[in-house]
Amino acid sequence: MAAITTQSLVKEYPGGVRGVDEMDVTINDGEFFALLGPSGCGKTTLLRTIAGLEETTSGTISIGNRDVTDLNPGDRGVSMVFQDYALFPHMNVEDNIAYPMRVRKVAKEARHKVAHETGSGLALDGLMARRPNQLSGGQQQRVALARAVATRPDVLLLDEPLSNLDARLRLEARTFLKELQRDLGVTTVFVTHDQAEALALADRIAVMKSGKLQQLGTPREVFRRPSNTFVAGFIGSNPMNLVTTTLGTGTIRIGEQEIPLPSSLADLPGLDAGRSIVWGVRPEYLQLSEDPLDVSLTGEVTVVENLGASCLVSVLVGDTRLQVVVSEDDEPAPGTKVWVTASERHSLLFDTETTERITP
Amino acid sequence: MTTTQTPVSAPGARPDVTSLPRRIRSNRSVMHYVGSVLKALMCALMLAFFALPLLWLATAPFDSAPSLSLAWPEWTLKNFKVLIDNPYALRSLANSIILALGVTVIVLVFGSIASYALSRVRIPGRDTLLYALLLLSSIVTGTAAMVPTFQLMNQLGLIDSQLGVILVMAAGVMPTVIFILKDFMDSVPRSYEESARLAGAGPLRILIDVVVPIARPGLATIAVWAVVQVWGNFLIPYILLRSPDKQPAAVVMYTFYTEGGQPNLALISTFSLLFSVPVVAMYFFVNRKFGFRFHGGIKS
Numbered sequence: 229m230a231a232i233t234t235q236s237l238v239k240e241y242p243g244g245v246r247g248v249d250e251m252d253v254t255i256n257d258g259e260f261f262a263l264l265g266p267s268g269c270g271k272t273t274l275l276r277t278i279a280g281l282e283e284t285t286s287g288t289i290s291i292g293n294r295d296v297t298d299l300n301p302g303d304r305g306v307s308m309v310f311q312d313y314a315l316f317p318h319m320n321v322e323d324n325i326a327y328p329m330r331v332r333k334v335a336k337e338a339r340h341k342v343a344h345e346t347g348s349g350l351a352l353d354g355l356m357a358r359r360p361n362q363l364s365g366g367q368q369q370r371v372a373l374a375r376a377v378a379t380r381p382d383v384l385l386l387d388e389p390l391s392n393l394d395a396r397l398r399l400e401a402r403t404f405l406k407e408l409q410r411d412l413g414v415t416t417v418f419v420t421h422d423q424a425e426a427l428a429l430a431d432r433i434a435v436m437k438s439g440k441l442q443q444l445g446t447p448r449e450v451f452r453r454p455s456n457t458f459v460a461g462f463i464g465s466n467p468m469n470l471v472t473t474t475l476g477t478g479t480i481r482i483g484e485q486e487i488p489l490p491s492s493l494a495d496l497p498g499l500d501a502g503r504s505i506v507w508g509v510r511p512e513y514l515q516l517s518e519d520p521l522d523v524s525l526t527g528e529v530t531v532v533e534n535l536g537a538s539c540l541v542s543v544l545v546g547d548t549r550l551q552v553v554v555s556e557d558d559e560p561a562p563g564t565k566v567w568v569t570a571s572e573r574h575s576l577l578f579d580t581e582t583t584e585r586i587t588p
Numbered sequence: 589m590t591t592t593q594t595p596v597s598a599p600g601a602r603p604d605v606t607s608l609p610r611r612i613r614s615n616r617s618v619m620h621y622v623g624s625v626l627k628a629l630m631c632a633l634m635l636a637f638f639a640l641p642l643l644w645l646a647t648a649p650f651d652s653a654p655s656l657s658l659a660w661p662e663w664t665l666k667n668f669k670v671l672i673d674n675p676y677a678l679r680s681l682a683n684s685i686i687l688a689l690g691v692t693v694i695v696l697v698f699g700s701i702a703s704y705a706l707s708r709v710r711i712p713g714r715d716t717l718l719y720a721l722l723l724l725s726s727i728v729t730g731t732a733a734m735v736p737t738f739q740l741m742n743q744l745g746l747i748d749s750q751l752g753v754i755l756v757m758a759a760g761v762m763p764t765v766i767f768i769l770k771d772f773m774d775s776v777p778r779s780y781e782e783s784a785r786l787a788g789a790g791p792l793r794i795l796i797d798v799v800v801p802i803a804r805p806g807l808a809t810i811a812v813w814a815v816v817q818v819w820g821n822f823l824i825p826y827i828l829l830r831s832p833d834k835q836p837a838a839v840v841m842y843t844f845y846t847e848g849g850q851p852n853l854a855l856i857s858t859f860s861l862l863f864s865v866p867v868v869a870m871y872f873f874v875n876r877k878f879g880f881r882f883h884g885g886i887k888s
Contacts (some may be wrong), residue, residue: 279786280785280786281782281785281786300785300788301782301785301786301788302785302786302787302788302789303788306786307786307787308782308783308786310779310782310783311779312777312779314777314779314780314782314783316780316783316797316798316801316802317802318801318802318804327784327787327797328786328787328788331784331787331788331789331793331797332787332788375783379787
């Protein structure tokens with residue numbers, strides 16, 4: 229058992245800046261967990277605090293049933309893959325993988341045997357005598373992974389594991405990483421600023437901003453039911469349409485036009501006419517038609533961006549710009565008058581003041 | 589004035605080139621040749637200035653009658669016999685090696701620990717401290733502090749002791765060593781150490797396993813520099829050492845006079861050769877073995 233629990237964890241830097249602010253997270257045993265957020269949101273700080281590389285200001289961290297808040301990094305049963313891999317340049321691959329065991333005084337034959345076994349599991353046969361600077365980026369990453377998992381840690385921490393690889397290799401490494409994690413069943417926490425990476429890899433995602441947790445959930449929850457406008461805007465390859473507007477009686481006003489409130493919201497208290505709200509819907513959940521439709525918004529196509537198998541179409545509805553994803557065969561020409569329908573199930577309302585989601 | 593700028597050699601048809609008066613054209617090329625000759629002469633003079641002492645060092649030890657002038661020698665090895673018969677010559681070279689090694693070991697061990705700490709720990713006024721030390725170091729080994737240094741060593745009972753000389757010289761070069769090594773330590777990425785920390789290594793272990801091997805070219809540079817500093821130092825051993833059999837080579841050379849008060853050139857030239865060979869050899873050895881460079885493992 230190696231679940232990780234943090235309780236009101238705070239990491240404050242000199243000068244009062246909080247890298248991690250009152251963090252309460254439980255990461256389950258064997259889970260593949262992502263810390264996601266823009267740069268400077270504290271995700272790496274949280275990871276390094278779990279590793280013990282940063283001292284905790286207040287709060288506790290426990291791994292398994294042990295309180296590790298004041299333990300040295302080496303005594304926590306964690307291992308980590310650094311963003312630059314941090315392979316020792318003066319040691320060959322074998323010695324690099326065996327180094328943590330050397331520190332723990334494992335006998336020479338035993339540690340080299342384990343290094344070879346781990347290495348061949350990660351397709352590193354034949355590279356064992358090389359120095360890190362004789363390896364490609366992908367190979368370096370696998371050596372770093374081998375070094376991290378060779379000691380059978382309770383927890384594996386990955387700091388931006390894919391960011392140093394080129395785009396093509398990144399996709400391969402992503403699949404490979406997910407397989408490896410499933411095979412080992414080790415509790416894994418990884419940091420990323422790439423929402424697509426987090427959605428693809430993680431069992432659960434913690435979205436962070438300014439050291440604070442914004443939302444904790446499965447990739448599907450975070451994608452479909454973002455808890456506030458920040459998460460809504462951050463998750464998704466095409467940013468969510470977020471329109472600040474007001475309510476009519478049972479309707480949402482978009483410019484001069486109105487669409488009915490989603491039926492799921494009809495009974496909700498406080499949604500009075502005139503209230504200011506943020507209406508959010510993903511470009512993937514908007515339908516576009518060149519023929520007049522009933523419950524829809526009319527506008528004019530301004531820009532069409534090709535995304536390969538689909539197109540991102542910008543539609544100007546009054547003064548509001550809406551983006552719609554359409555499949556490649558249905559792309560309208562710029563200047564065309566079109567009708568946009570929002571999928572009722574996927575329309576979300578957010579509070580303007582608190583930015584929290586109103587839609588249950 | 590270079591040839592490409594003179595109209596004479598300028599490529600392409602320029603109608604007025606041929607119509608230039610012949611005198612001007614020849615004047616320009618004459619000036620050009622004179623300039624080249626002057627340049628070559630200057631180079632030769634400067635080269636001779638540096639080469640002559642070296643040539644003297646290569647020939648005089650093998651000359652049967654060495655003088656201060658440079659001449660084709662009458663080859664002989666008799667001068668080396670004189671050197672070996674001298675009671676202090678070879679012993680002084682051994683003394684120099686002892687002093688140089690002693691200082692180098694102290695400087696490398698304490699210098700690397702100190703510079704690693706200074707590189708990693710943030711203390712207020714760290715840089716000011718380093719600069720102040722650097723400034724003071726020239727005083728410690730300099731002439732100005734010789735009397736207090738002598739008195740200090742006297743009270744410590746370290747006069748006429750090689751340990752005393754080693755300590756004073758090590759203290760003298762230490763600030764510069766820390767200053768240079770700190771730069772090397774700064775260039776060792778922190779993630780290497782953090783990686784070792786996660787493996788369970790303590791600070792000393794990290795220093796030995798990770799930081800020192802990576803900073804090795806820097807340490808080699810420092811070692812060579814420290815040896816050279818000690819090897820050529822005359823003042824400190826001259827003042828702190830009393831017995832002739834403890835004196836290093838740089839001091840002993842000063843005593844090579846004939847009975848008539850003339851410099852004993854046979855002895856001085858052979859000794860100078862033996863004195864300079866180890867330093868040059870060490871430079872080549874260290875450069876080949878460690879290379880004064882940094883090898884990293886990251887593509888960035």
